[in-house]
Amino acid sequence: MNLLSVMPGDSFLHRLNPVTKLAAAFLYGIGCILCDSIAMEVVFILLMLLISASAGLLPRALALTRRLLVLGLFMFVIQLLFVRTGAPLLSLGGVTLVTTGGLRSALLLSLRVVATMLPLMLFFAVTQMNDLCNALVKRLHLPYRYAFIITTAFRFVPLFSSEFAEIQDAQRARGVDFETKNLVRKVKLVAPLCVPLLVSSLKKVNSSAISAELRGFEMRGRESGYKEYPFGKNDALALALLVLMVALCAALL
Amino acid sequence: MISIDNVTFRYQNQRGDEAALKNVSLTVEDGEFLGVIGTSGAGKTTLALAMCGVVPHEFKGDFYGAVLVDGEDTVEHAPSHFARKVGEVFQDIDSQMVASVVEDEILFGMENFGLPHEEIGARLDRVLREMGIEALRERSIASLSGGQKQKVAIAATLALEPRILVLDEPTGELDPESSREIFALLRRLCEEKGITVVIVEQKIKLLCEYAKRLIVLERGEMRFDGAPREVIAHVDTFKSLGINIPPVAELSAILREGGAYAGDVALTLPEAERMAREAMA
Numbered sequence: 001m002n003l004l005s006v007m008p009g010d011s012f013l014h015r016l017n018p019v020t021k022l023a024a025a026f027l028y029g030i031g032c033i034l035c036d037s038i039a040m041e042v043v044f045i046l047l048m049l050l051i052s053a054s055a056g057l058l059p060r061a062l063a064l065t066r067r068l069l070v071l072g073l074f075m076f077v078i079q080l081l082f083v084r085t086g087a088p089l090l091s092l093g094g095v096t097l098v099t100t101g102g103l104r105s106a107l108l109l110s111l112r113v114v115a116t117m118l119p120l121m122l123f124f125a126v127t128q129m130n131d132l133c134n135a136l137v138k139r140l141h142l143p144y145r146y147a148f149i150i151t152t153a154f155r156f157v158p159l160f161s162s163e164f165a166e167i168q169d170a171q172r173a174r175g176v177d178f179e180t181k182n183l184v185r186k187v188k189l190v191a192p193l194c195v196p197l198l199v200s201s202l203k204k205v206n207s208s209a210i211s212a213e214l215r216g217f218e219m220r221g222r223e224s225g226y227k228e229y230p231f232g233k234n235d236a237l238a239l240a241l242l243v244l245m246v247a248l249c250a251a252l253l
Numbered sequence: 254m255i256s257i258d259n260v261t262f263r264y265q266n267q268r269g270d271e272a273a274l275k276n277v278s279l280t281v282e283d284g285e286f287l288g289v290i291g292t293s294g295a296g297k298t299t300l301a302l303a304m305c306g307v308v309p310h311e312f313k314g315d316f317y318g319a320v321l322v323d324g325e326d327t328v329e330h331a332p333s334h335f336a337r338k339v340g341e342v343f344q345d346i347d348s349q350m351v352a353s354v355v356e357d358e359i360l361f362g363m364e365n366f367g368l369p370h371e372e373i374g375a376r377l378d379r380v381l382r383e384m385g386i387e388a389l390r391e392r393s394i395a396s397l398s399g400g401q402k403q404k405v406a407i408a409a410t411l412a413l414e415p416r417i418l419v420l421d422e423p424t425g426e427l428d429p430e431s432s433r434e435i436f437a438l439l440r441r442l443c444e445e446k447g448i449t450v451v452i453v454e455q456k457i458k459l460l461c462e463y464a465k466r467l468i469v470l471e472r473g474e475m476r477f478d479g480a481p482r483e484v485i486a487h488v489d490t491f492k493s494l495g496i497n498i499p500p501v502a503e504l505s506a507i508l509r510e511g512g513a514y515a516g517d518v519a520l521t522l523p524e525a526e527r528m529a530r531e532a533m534a
C-alpha cells in the first residue's frame with residue numbers, strides 16, 4: 001500500500017473543501033512547531049490519530065506515525081548528543097555524554113517532527129490532487145497552469161514509488177535479492193535502479209504533458225471548471241478551531 | 254483532411270542511419286476510416302504522432318516533408334493549435350492520464366475547452382455509456398485493469414468530439430468482444446457523423462472488417478495502401494513480414510492462385526462460405 005495515496009471516503013474530513021484541508025494541515029503543523037511542551041506534542045499526535053480514526057484512516061495514520069517515529073528517532077539521537085545545556089545525565093570516564101537539556105530538546109524535537117508531518121501526510125489521504133487543483137483555481141484564483149503543475153507533481157509521487165516497485169520486481173525476477181539487512185549492500189543494489197526510474201518517470205511526465213496539451217490544457221480559464229468547490233459551514237468551523245489552536249500555541253510560547 | 258507529403262523523420266537519438274518514417278506520402282480524406290498496420294518498430298506510432306504535430310514538436314529529430322491538417326502545417330503550429338480538431342489516444346496508456354479518478358480524466362479536456370456546464374454533463378454521461386464504463390466513474394485510475402484504462406482514455410478523447418480521431422493501438426489490452434465493440438462504435442461515428450478515424454492496430458481481422466482503407470508500414474516505409482481486400486491479397490508479403498492475416502483471406506488467396514476461385518479475397522466467414530461454394534461448384 002502506498003502511504004500517500006488517496007483513501008476515498010465520505011467523512012467530515014473528506015467532505016471539507018480541498019483548500020480548507022490544505023490550510024488546516026498547515027495550521028496544525030504550525031501549531032505543533034510553535035508548541036514548546038513535550039506533553040502537548042504527544043497530545044497533538046494522539047489528537048491527530050483520533051481525527052484520522054473519525055475518517056476511517058487510523059491504519060494509515062498509525063503506519064505513517066511509525067515511519068515518522070523512525071525519522072524522529074534519528075533526530076532524537078543527533079539532538080541528544082549535540083545539545084549540551086542543563087545538568088549532566090550520563091557520563092563515561094569523566095566525559096559527559098548526555099545532559100538533561102539535551103534529553104528534553106531531543107524529545108521535544110523528535111515528537112515535534114512527528115506531530116508536524118502527520119497532518120501534512122494525512123492530507124494526501126483525503127484529497128484528490130485534481131480537486132485541490134480545481135479548488136485552488138476557483139476559490140483562491142491561482143493561475144490554472146501553476147495549480148496544475150504543483151498538484152501534478154504531487155500526483156506523480158505515488159506513481160514514482162509504484163514505478164520503483166515495478167523496476168525492483170523486474171530485478172528480483174532476475175535473481176537480485178533486495179531483502180538484505182546490510183545497509184551498504186542495499187544502497188549498492190538500489191542505486192543503479194535510480195537511473196531507469198528517473199528515465200521512465202520523466203518519460204511518463206512528458207507524455208502526460210503532451211496528452212494534456214492535446215486536450216486543450218492551454219485554453220483553460222478560471223471559470224471553465226465543471227465541479228464547484230464551495231466553502232461551507234464545516235470549513236469555517238474547521239478553520240476557526242485551527243486558528244484558535246495556533247493562537248493558543250503562540251500565546252503559550 | 255490530413256495530407257502527409259513525402260515525410261521522413263529520424264529521432265534525434267535513433268541508432269544507425271535508420272529513420273522512423275521514410276518518404277511517406279498519404280492523404281486521409283474527411284470521413285475516412287484508415288487502418289494502419291505493421292510490425293513492431295515499423296513507424297506506426299511515429300506516423301500517428303506526426304498527424305497532430307507531436308512529431309516533430311515534442312520529439313526532436315530531423316523532419317523532412319510536410320504534414321498539413323486541414324491545410325495547416327504542423328511544423329508552423331504547436332500541437333495545442335490542433336487540439337480542437339484532432340483527438341489522439343496514445344499507445345502508452347498509463348502515461349497519458351492526467352487525473353487520478355476516471356470522471357476527472359474525462360472532464361479534463363472538456364473543462365479546458367470551456368464547454369457549457371450542461372453540455373459537459375451530457376457528454377460525460379454519454380461517453381461513459383458508449384464505452385460501457387458507467388460503473389467505473391468514481392474509481393481511481395490506478396486501480397483499473399489495462400483494458401479498462403484504455404476505455405477511459407478513449408472516452409476522454411471521444412468526449413471532445415474531435416473531427417479527426419487518431420488511435421494508437423487502442424484495443425491492445427482489450428478482450429476480443431470489447432475490441433469489436435470499439436471498432437463498431439468508431440465505424441458508426443465515422444458513418445453517421447463523418448468523423449475521420451485513423452487507427453493503428455495489430456488485430457488485422459477487425460481492420461479488414463471495419464476499415465475502408467488499410468496501409469502497411471515496414472521499417473518506416475509504406476508498403477501498401479488500398480482497400481483492405483486489395484491489400485490483404487498480398488499474402489506472401491504479409492507472411493514475410495510475420496503478420497498473420499485472417500485464415501479465410503489466406504485460403505481464398507491460395508485458391509485464387511491455384512485457379513480454383515476467381516472472385517475477390519474473402520475477409521469474413523460469410524464471404525468465405527460463398528467462396529467455398531463457388532470453388533466447389
Ligand SMILES: Nc1ncnc2c1ncn2[C@@H]1O[C@H](COP(=O)(O)OP(=O)(O)OP(=O)(O)O)[C@@H](O)[C@H]1O
Nearest residue numbers: 264266267273291292293294295296297298299300
Ligand atoms: N523516442 C524515440 N527515440 C529514438 N528512437 C525512437 C523513439 N521512438 C521510436 N523510435 C524508433 O523509431 C522506430 C519506429 O518506432 P515506432 O514507435 O513508430 O514503431 P511502432 O510501429 O509504433 O512500433 P510498435 O508496434 O512497437 O508500437 C523504431 O525503430 C524505434 O526504435
Ligand SMILES: [Mg+2]
Nearest residue numbers: 297298299344
Ligand atoms: Mg507503436
